[in-house]
Amino acid sequence: GNSVTQMEGPVTLSEEAFLTINCTYTATGYPSLFWYVQYPGEGLQLLLKATKADDKGSNKGFEATYRKETTSFHLEKGSVQVSDSAVYFCALNTGGFKTIFGAGTRLFVKA
Amino acid sequence: DGGITQSPKYLFRKEGQNVTLSCEQNLNHDAMYWYRQDPGQGLRLIYYSQIVNDFQKGDIAEGYSVSREKKESFPLTVTSAQKNPTAFYLCASMEQGMPSNQPQHFGDGTRLSIL
Numbered sequence: 001g002n003s004v005t006q007m008e009g010p011v012t013l014s015e016e017a018f019l020t021i022n023c024t025y026t027a028t029g030y031p032s033l034f035w036y037v038q039y040p041g042e043g044l045q046l047l048l049k050a051t052k053a054d055d056k057g058s059n060k061g062f063e064a065t066y067r068k069e070t071t072s073f074h075l076e077k078g079s080v081q082v083s084d085s086a087v088y089f090c091a092l093n094t095g096g097f098k099t100i101f102g103a104g105t106r107l108f109v110k111a
Numbered sequence: 112d113g114g115i116t117q118s119p120k121y122l123f124r125k126e127g128q129n130v131t132l133s134c135e136q137n138l139n140h141d142a143m144y145w146y147r148q149d150p151g152q153g154l155r156l157i158y159y160s161q162i163v164n165d166f167q168k169g170d171i172a173e174g175y176s177v178s179r180e181k182k183e184s185f186p187l188t189v190t191s192a193q194k195n196p197t198a199f200y201l202c203a204s205m206e207q208g209m210p211s212n213q214p215q216h217f218g219d220g221t222r223l224s225i226l
Contacts, residue, residue, distance in 0.1 A: 031211070041219075043115075043203075044154075046216075097161050097205070103152065103153040
């Protein structure tokens, strides 16, 4: 079946460090891929998305490229800030009404 | 601004009591969802609805019930049959048409605790 696997957290970085959160997926067909962010005590917000192979989604300095050959959608940011501390979820949708979410990766950024 | 409103933000349940969580959206979305989130864990789908007066069980529907009498509203009832209801509950909606590339929009959640 369809699934999403994310790197386990927590990930702890110092401010201005480079961030990578790995995400790989298993899916039939050609899914759309998403990254969501959840700040403490809030719901999830869409961070970025990509709908076909080689697409790059980007927002607020975050980027992720849809790699069909490696079935991956890794999240990157060149210089993290304390305000980026949150839980990040990778997700996919294969065309139905259900979205498959990864388990989430918690990021702590220290000043 | 369009969005999803969940209420209350915090809710307490006594043993043997049913409680209802409210979810209202003004995004004109057809599809709505309820998820449960436990500490340090991902989202688990409880119920979803693609259209008014229709809904389907998700992965963990036991002990929960829903209704979809209006497009804007999708309340979730946590019944006394749910033995471990303490969790963070998230409601979401999604635009119909091209569901594969549409994101889900989330409310800010309701935190349910047992007294």
